[in-house]
Amino acid sequence: MADIATDVLIIGTGPAGSATAALLSTQGVENMAINRYRWLANTPRAHITNQRTMEVLRDLGREVEAEAYMHATEQDLMGENVFCESLAGEEIGRMKSWGKSPLKRAEHYLASPSRMNDLPQTFMEPILFATACRRGTQGRMSTEYVSHEQDADGVTTTCLDRLSGRNFTVRSKYLVGADGGNSEVAEHSGLPFEGRMGVGGSMNILFRADLSKYVAHRPSVLYWVMQPGADVGGIGMGLVRMIRPWYEWLIVWGYDINEPAPVVDEEFATGVARQLVGDPKLDIEFISANVWTVNNMYATRMREGRVFIMGDAAHRHPPSNGLGSNTSIQDGFNLAWKLAAVLKGQAGDRLLDSYSDERAPVAKQIVTRANQSIAEFGPIFEALGMTGGGDHAKIQASMEARTGKGAEAEAQREAIRKAIAFKEYEFDAHGVEMNHRYDSGAVVKDGQPDPGFERDSELHYHPTTWPGARLPHAWVFDHDSGSQMSTLDLCGGGRFTVLTGIGGEAWAEAAASVGGELGIDIRVHVIGPRRAVVDHTGDWARASEIRDTGCLLVRPDHHVAWRAVDLADDPAGELRRVLRKVLAC
Numbered sequence: 001m002a003d004i005a006t007d008v009l010i011i012g013t014g015p016a017g018s019a020t021a022a023l024l025s026t027q028g029v030e031n032m033a034i035n036r037y038r039w040l041a042n043t044p045r046a047h048i049t050n051q052r053t054m055e056v057l058r059d060l061g062r063e064v065e066a067e068a069y070m071h072a073t074e075q076d077l078m079g080e081n082v083f084c085e086s087l088a089g090e091e092i093g094r095m096k097s098w099g100k101s102p103l104k105r106a107e108h109y110l111a112s113p114s115r116m117n118d119l120p121q122t123f124m125e126p127i128l129f130a131t132a133c134r135r136g137t138q139g140r141m142s143t144e145y146v147s148h149e150q151d152a153d154g155v156t157t158t159c160l161d162r163l164s165g166r167n168f169t170v171r172s173k174y175l176v177g178a179d180g181g182n183s184e185v186a187e188h189s190g191l192p193f194e195g196r197m198g199v200g201g202s203m204n205i206l207f208r209a210d211l212s213k214y215v216a217h218r219p220s221v222l223y224w225v226m227q228p229g230a231d232v233g234g235i236g237m238g239l240v241r242m243i244r245p246w247y248e249w250l251i252v253w254g255y256d257i258n259e260p261a262p263v264v265d266e267e268f269a270t271g272v273a274r275q276l277v278g279d280p281k282l283d284i285e286f287i288s289a290n291v292w293t294v295n296n297m298y299a300t301r302m303r304e305g306r307v308f309i310m311g312d313a314a315h316r317h318p319p320s321n322g323l324g325s326n327t328s329i330q331d332g333f334n335l336a337w338k339l340a341a342v343l344k345g346q347a348g349d350r351l352l353d354s355y356s357d358e359r360a361p362v363a364k365q366i367v368t369r370a371n372q373s374i375a376e377f378g379p380i381f382e383a384l385g386m387t388g389g390g391d392h393a394k395i396q397a398s399m400e401a402r403t404g405k406g407a408e409a410e411a412q413r414e415a416i417r418k419a420i421a422f423k424e425y426e427f428d429a430h431g432v433e434m435n436h437r438y439d440s441g442a443v444v445k446d447g448q449p450d451p452g453f454e455r456d457s458e459l460h461y462h463p464t465t466w467p468g469a470r471l472p473h474a475w476v477f478d479h480d481s482g483s484q485m486s487t488l489d490l491c492g493g494g495r496f497t498v499l500t501g502i503g504g505e506a507w508a509e510a511a512a513s514v515g516g517e518l519g520i521d522i523r524v525h526v527i528g529p530r531r532a533v534v535d536h537t538g539d540w541a542r543a544s545e546i547r548d549t550g551c552l553l554v555r556p557d558h559h560v561a562w563r564a565v566d567l568a569d570d571p572a573g574e575l576r577r578v579l580r581k582v583l584a585c
């Protein structure tokens with residue numbers, strides 16, 4: 001007999017584990033989350049927080065979303081992405097990033113009710129973890145996962161209480177490994193991976209210094225520094241990253257992975273900081289430093305029986321594109337409602353397969369993208385004539401050459417501009433962040449062809465209600481609350497939703513009867529004039545891709561489970577067929 005029993009045991013309270021715990025607790029599922037350390041993240045690793053992640057926080061509650069915005073640096077201060085010799089030195093070029101250019105900002109506004117922002121992990125984790133514990137999660141710090149064994153009915157996990165030094169066991173119906181890039185849960189489960197760990201060496205140096213005079217006129221979260229050694233290891237180039245404007249900073253600097261990792265003590269760190277800032281007398285308050293490796297590895301399956309992995313446990317990659325914590329939280333959004341449905345007896349076990357079927361392709365995509373983004377610094381080095389290392393004299397000669405007259409210098413200027421602009425695949429890849437389309441047993445296609453993408457699918461978000469895609473956002477007016485709402489606000493909250501229009505009332509009746517039969521509470525919105533929800537602008541009518549009499553069945557995670565373009569002969573029969581398939585029951 002185990003010492004403790006719970007429905008879901010979550011290993012790790014990083015972005016993945018805390019988000020999953022918060023979502024499960026919100027949906028009334030008993031869960032426990034453990035962390036081997038005595039508190040949450042003590043370094044601000046993740047920071048770029050994209051719109052899709054903010055939609056997850058919004059789904060947890062407006063107060064959760066509002067708390068994140070309160071602590072975050074707003075989007076307007078994020079996007080003057082600078083490439084320079086040093087912060088005090090000459091600027092090589094700049095690109096608008098993270099939705100800063102007016103055209104890209106319009107795309108952001110059109111795509112989501114939520115805003116991208118910069119929220120260091122040291123703020124994000126406490127928000128998620130507090131939400132989880134406030135809503136019922138049993139959070140246990142200084143508690144280490146040791147091993148697990150699963151059988152037909154559950155999982156028995158052995159944990160170490162690091163305070164007493166004693167082992168104890170937890171019996172749960174499911175185990176979630178959100179235990180980061182060195183996941184023991186993944187290893188012990190024997191889940192398959194592709195790729196390689198440790199393809200590059202990197203160090204983080206955290207410090208405080210008032211750098212306003214170098215940055216406030218070109219506000220950005222990232223300042224890329226081209227210096228000798230900048231192309232060795234690391235994430236493509238030296239980086240001075242804003243943590244808090246403009247007094248707290250993190251430097252990311254590479255080292256050769258084939259050499260022993262450097263000892264980054266205060267003296268070394270201060271030297272690197274002064275060198276990248278370009279001020280040999282800079283007064284810095286050193287906070288901490290650590291070394292880490294660049295990885296290129298992803299799980300090709302994220303479920304083994306009753307055990308699931310998520311976050312960095314499943315996708316291990318450099319921070320390029322800022323996708324790690326975002327994808328981790330979104331993994332949780334995908335899995336939580338499925339676990340809740342199965343644990344509440346509303347769905348069959350096969351629904352849980354769809355977690356891996358839907359999220360493993362995302363894992364592969366983001367790991368590949370992030371590593372490719374490192375390589376894509378290459379053209380900038382080439383344009384500056386600095387491939388294969390470089391010394392100060394070489395950099396100076398290149399910087400000099402580009403200011404000259406004549407065709408060669410002009411061609412160099414053009415090459416630099418192009419190489420920098422190409423980095424939008426790392427710093428403005430809205431499509432990578434928003435275009436997830438799932439294909440699994442939890443999606444029922446409607447026979448319509450894949451709409452594809454009108455523009456580059458990595459750079460631009462393409463809204464569609466094609467089953468599997470995230471529900472498009474449009475502002476509508478909700479008479480019940482007397483306020484403007486996003487179509488995403490009409491859905492989520494752990495429930496399935498039917499969206500229809502005038503003439504589609506039969507779908508509402510069908511949802512009530514089929515929901516009753518299957519024991520699920522399906523929310524229904526009839527959108528149209530003099531109805532509870534009104535689409536005054538016509539934005540929803542244009543985005544819905546169905547007729548007023550049609551139906552969209554939206555999953556709790558905002559993805560379209562199925563759609564009917566028009567009224568069916570037997571709406572209840574259709575909904576029953578689809579829901580039984582989606583819920584595997």
Ligand SMILES: Cc1cc2nc3c(=O)[nH]c(=O)nc-3n(C[C@H](O)[C@H](O)[C@H](O)COP(=O)(O)OP(=O)(O)OC[C@H]3O[C@@H](n4cnc5c(N)ncnc54)[C@H](O)[C@@H]3O)c2cc1C
Nearest residue numbers: 012013014015016036047048145180311312319324325326
């Ligand atoms: C410099 C840098 C910048 C980054 N920038 C971004 C960014 O801008 N945007 C972004 O989205 N991502 C970014 N990332 C990536 C991001 O930090 C990770 O992807 C994210 O932390 C992964 O979350 P996770 O919850 O999966 O794992 P982690 O955050 O690693 O959390 C793992 C958890 O498991 C616990 N744990 C581990 N082993 C055990 C055990 N045996 N027993 C109990 N507990 C255990 C740990 O204590 C921790 O609580 C960045 C990373 C770095 C290094």
